[in-house]
Amino acid sequence: MYAARVIRLARPWIGAEEQDAVRRVLETGMLVMGARVREFEDRLAERCERRFAVAVSSGTNALELALEALEVEGGEVLCPVLSWPSPAHAILRRRATPVLYDVDERSWNGSADGAQAARSSEVKAAIAIDQFGMPAADEALLGVPVIVDAACSLGATVDGRAAAARGLIACLSFHPRKLLTTGEGGACLTDDEGLAERIRVLRDHGRSGGGFLEPAGNHRMTEMAAAIGLVQLGRLDTIVERRRALAARYRAELADVTFQRPARDGVVGNWQTCGVLVDDPDAVVAAMRADGVEAGRLSFAMNRIGSVRGRFRAGSAGFRIAEQIVDRGMALPLHPLMSDADQTRVIEAFREHAR
Ligand SMILES: Cc1ncc(COP(=O)(O)O)c(C=O)c1O
Structure with missing residues (x-):
């Protein structure tokens, strides 16, 4: 419930x-x-x-x-x-x-x-x-x-x-x-x-x-x-600023968790999606949702989806990293209307269920 x-x-x-x-x-x-x-x-x-x-x-x-x-x-x-x-x-x-x-x-x-x-x-x-x-x-x-x-x-x-x-x-x-x-x-x-x-x-x-x-x-x-x-x-500047602040707090308070990082200095993201890697994302997402926190799964590996499978050329020797992100990835709630108290609830639910 x-x-x-x-x-x-x-x-x-x-x-x-x-x-x-x-x-x-x-x-x-x-x-x-x-x-x-x-x-x-x-x-x-x-x-x-x-x-x-x-x-x-x-x-x-x-x-x-x-x-x-x-x-x-x-x-x-x-x-x-x-x-x-x-x-x-x-x-x-x-x-x-x-x-x-x-x-x-x-x-x-x-x-x-x-x-x-x-x-x-x-x-x-x-x-x-x-x-x-x-x-x-x-x-x-x-x-x-x-x-x-x-x-x-x-x-x-x-x-x-x-x-x-x-x-x-x-x-x-x-x-x-x-x-x-x-x-x-x-x-x-x-x-x-x-x-x-x-x-x-x-x-x-x-x-x-x-x-x-x-x-x-x-x-x-x-x-x-x-x-x-x-x-x-x-209101774009306000939206970007709030998203960056929320993402910074997630990264600070979940310091041992793997987040997406910029490829190099000078690249600054807007945190449109805040993805993290966990061992069993389906279980974590389901448990968080049961606690009223709508986490979600991350993106797709194009080599695996029916509309693209068999219709591409492989430009790398396998897709190990993308597949790992798909298999282990989940998104934490992040939007500009989220309060600090909401974020505390997300962090607590994640800590409880992602261990
Ligand atoms: C990377 C990327 N490209 C393109 C699109 C397509 O945008 P739209 O939903 O406006 O067609 C999306 C939508 O999620 C996306 O994430």
Whole structure:
């Protein structure tokens, strides 16, 4: 049985300001691709130190449009093996082969060495993934176009710059589990004007200059979503600060537990997910939930999931570290509305059940 009040694993911070912003949009009757979407794009670009932002309907669509804009069709695309399925799915949907490689033991992200070792002459692009909001360190090197999957890393920084300032294109998600939410939503960020324009065309039925240039889908963001996003952007710094403080306390009070760590100095995560490794995560999660603390399991190894199994090339000799993170990983509740007293309850429940 759950205790009286459940401490949620994650919870978006949505308040009266978002409700007012949506109501004002509804009153205008202009619900798609208007002033709010344009303003949200401008503010996002500024925040992420990019020239252009193109708002779309999900982080998954952002990845697919980014690959299409880079003209990936067939060939191979590098991708770390530990992830939510969207990057590998996006690659497969471009009829390309994901080249999966193991992650780094410290950062739980792909490493530059891992990506380099996985390369072949067939590689057309690479997706670097900022797992759980910790920027990866594998995006620089490769001599191929790099998409940074920054779905989780809005507000994180690398050497003092926005994580989403990296890569030829960076993709964001605004799903409710992310730092900033619009319900569903996403964005592509780039400094390349041609790519930005191409993504704008691809998100809107292939339309440009009053004509339809090519068959394309509809991946537009609504004005309601952008209005919510604008309010959320105003509180992003507070959200990041609170998440970092909560994560710092977890790490201090659970000093003997393995947490995700930055690959190097200068990389600062936003703690979108606070993962830890334990011996029997199913048992710990179940026991914590019985105490009213909603812990959860961590990510997926792409080599194991049905939609990717048998359709990838192995870019490393096995996936030992990713599989260990999947088999031993669990997420502790962490969201900006959590009180210090809530966190004390989580720490006590974890200490009791993880031993
Ligand atoms: C690393 C990563 N990429 C992409 C996505 C997809 O984002 P969305 O849910 O907005 O489609 C997610 C979502 O969890 C993610 O974690």
